[in-house]
Amino acid sequence: EVQLVQSGAEVKKPGESLRISCMASGYTFTNYWITWVRQMPGKGLEWLGRLDPTDSYAHYNPSFQGHVTISADKSVSTAYLQLNSLKASDTAMYYCARLHTDDSIRFDPWGQGTLVTVSS
């Protein structure tokens, strides 16, 4: 079974940094890109960026460039999302997903989500 399992909920203070993990299983990690999506409380889905685990090349949504960093360690089939200089507005659920690029762009499956709360 293809699965993406994310790290647990985090509570951080403004100005701190954070790294969320997304461990893949059930498929060859380097055969698919990984993508990250943010969902603020009660709001919709926002695409943050994507990464090719083969060479760790990442492409970001310009709206989030410089604030987030996506990386991967293919030796442990794990992708990471780093958030820098956290603000209260970064409070959200963050999802990783496997990105299919076989003549389509679709995210499947998704991780269970990691809730990040930023509060002083």
Added chain:
Amino acid sequence: DIVVTQSPDSLAVSLGERATINCKSTQRYSSYNTKYLSWYQQKPGQPPKLLIYWASTRESGVPDRFSGSGSGTDFTLTISSLQAEDVAVYYCQQYYSFGQGTKVEIK
């Protein structure tokens, strides 16, 4: 930037009735638009789930009451006979842009 707009923002449908959600993209017409159009279902407290890709191809295991159609810049998700378990927010995605979501409830 591609802007994807769904309509309506919410709708209430009786059990067994049809629900229709529209999705419009500002992406200039391209033959790739249809290939890069997907629909997701998100139930409360759960991550989104892929329902439809290539605008009209159902993901494996998705009930056939869900169907997608459209091309160019206008697309539609139809639930032919609404079931209680279909209560959710539905999102369309064109390339890497999501619509704002449509909340489907039981009337």
